[in-house]
Amino acid sequence: MTAAALSPRHPVLADALNRHRSLGVDAALVIAGAAIVALLAQVEIPLPVVPITGQTLGVLLVGAALGARRGAAALTAYMVAGLAGAPVFAGFSGSLAAVMTPSFGFILGFIPAAYLAGWFAERSWDRRSWKAFAGFAAASVVPFLVGVPYMAWILNAVMGASTDLGQILALGVTPFIAGGVVKAAIAAVAIPLAWRGVRAIDRSQRD
Numbered sequence: 228m229t230a231a232a233l234s235p236r237h238p239v240l241a242d243a244l245n246r247h248r249s250l251g252v253d254a255a256l257v258i259a260g261a262a263i264v265a266l267l268a269q270v271e272i273p274l275p276v277v278p279i280t281g282q283t284l285g286v287l288l289v290g291a292a293l294g295a296r297r298g299a300a301a302l303t304a305y306m307v308a309g310l311a312g313a314p315v316f317a318g319f320s321g322s323l324a325a326v327m328t329p330s331f332g333f334i335l336g337f338i339p340a341a342y343l344a345g346w347f348a349e350r351s352w353d354r355r356s357w358k359a360f361a362g363f364a365a366a367s368v369v370p371f372l373v374g375v376p377y378m379a380w381i382l383n384a385v386m387g388a389s390t391d392l393g394q395i396l397a398l399g400v401t402p403f404i405a406g407g408v409v410k411a412a413i414a415a416v417a418i419p420l421a422w423r424g425v426r427a428i429d430r431s432q433r434d
Contacts, residue, residue: 332377
């Protein structure tokens with residue numbers, strides 16, 4: 228095993244809000260995390276197949292703030308709410324039919340992405356911007372590992388299109404690279420700043 232895998236878990240931002248480890252507070256944090264992703268999903272730039280949205284930024288922020296398990300739970304709750312009909316997906320959409328859309332694979336990929344962002348945060352990568360950016364950039368790749376093959380399957384096997392690898396990459400990867408870097412950078416600034424705020428509050432309470 229690597230040293231990172233063996234390193235102990237450190238508190239994340241949510242632990243600063245839930246010092247007594249209340250299950251009720253944890254549940255509220257998970258619901259709030261799902262709501263944040265739902266809100267950012269409505270920040271949308273339409274594209275022919277998969278739109279650019281603020282969801283990935285929400286995934287990074289929620290995963291890092293809540294930690295691996297709560298972050299994954301929040302994105303699972305987000306997905307389940309959308310499939311149940313709540314208008315939480317991009318364009319205020321949501322239904323079981325979303326499973327058959329080309330973009331749904333990315334929503335599936337958000338769950339392990341949030342887990343990975345939280346895993347890095349639990350190793351204190353979220354305390355310094357350069358390490359946070361590296362962790363968030365890695366987590367940003369995860370939705371593509373699920374979403375791009377899923378999109379290819381929907382387009383080719385379900386919708387009957389004939390798209391080759393170059394076309395799939397042009398539809399599901401290339402348009403999102405610059406935005407992914409920007410979102411990782413925003414999260415890498417926001418989370419360490421939040422930690423500074425937590426430390427300032429702790430100092431003021433001790434004084």
